[in-house]
Amino acid sequence: MTLTALDSKPLRIGPLVLDVPVVLAPMAGITNSAFRRLCREYGAGLYVSEMITSRALVERTPVTMRLIEHHESEDTRSIQLYGVDPKTVREAVTMLVAEDRADHIDLNFGCPVPKVTKRGGGAALPWKTSLFRAIVEGAAEAAGDIPLTIKMRKGIDDEHLTYLEAGRIAEGAGVAAVALHGRTASQFYSGQADWDAIGKLKETVTSIPVLGNGDIWAGEDALRMMEQTGCDGVVVGRGCLGRPWLFGDLAAAFRGETTRIQPTLGGVGDAIRRHTELLAEFHQEEARACREMRKHMAWYLKGYPVGSDIRSGLALMSTLEELDGLLAQLDRDQPYPGRDAEGPRGRAGTPKRPSLPDRWLESRELNDDQKANISAAELSHSGG
Known part of the structure; x- marks a missing residue:
């Protein structure tokens, strides 16, 4: 069956209702208020901030406080947090809620950048099950009525996959939705995203929406992903770089229209x-x-x-x-030059062995040295 406007339904993330089931992926140095506003002028969806380091937010650094600001036209204020310490992440969520600074909070567990993963953050963190559970449960409790979601990757590499277990933990913790980028940390952005993994997560996590991320370059890609995987919505990252009108294409595709924005x-x-x-x-x-x-x-x-x-x-x-x-x-x-203007953009990188803390893969639990060093992973980098 081909997905049509009649088949697609609004995406519900807690109390939020998105008529167009599309989310802008956080991208460091890209998805600031200016870019979010530009994308909104072309289409509709949920537009998430750049990744915010929880420690810097709690410490109220000037740069971070500037990054969490939203223009008055942004009627749904969405902020993505990154952190590795359950206490600090909880404090950051508590601050956002108490000071009425967000209508949606996302937690980043997808960053593949070596500077993050080598200290156990980003896509490396769900490998440590208890740490992941503590962060998500604490954040969900602190969020209260504000919908909390998570974004993650399949795992560290093909031998160390974490997404199904992480999805179950997040669902049990009471998060409002989970998003999966169909690549491992070792892939970075290379090769093709594994949409089958998104389908498996959808079969595993059944009580909350599952969003798919990876290789959405056009409206047709979004429809095809949802038809193939059964996911409830899509997350768009690199496909909108230099193409903010992609959100107009996506909105049209979900309305069942064939006309696309093809600018001169x-x-x-x-x-x-x-x-x-x-x-x-x-x-x-x-x-x-x-x-x-x-x-x-x-x-x-x-x-x-x-x-x-x-x-x-x-x-x-x-x-x-x-x-x-x-x-x-x-x-x-x-x-408009057609396909020459579309497709992958930005640095894809090449598959490589992930940078990880010493002896990280030996156990699913933190050892004493890892507990002492992991807080250094709170650095500001793009969220995979």
């Missing part, structure tokens, strides 16, 4: 300009916004025939005036 080069230029404006408002500094936008340019222009001089200029621009001058040189009528 002029439309891409308009998105670049709007993104930069929003960043300038967020940072309250034009120069910083322009510097941050440089990394987005290759994603936005992927597949479009744009001269090297303009590309180089966009990668170096430092003012809105300079940006406007460069965008004015684009051939605004240049049509």
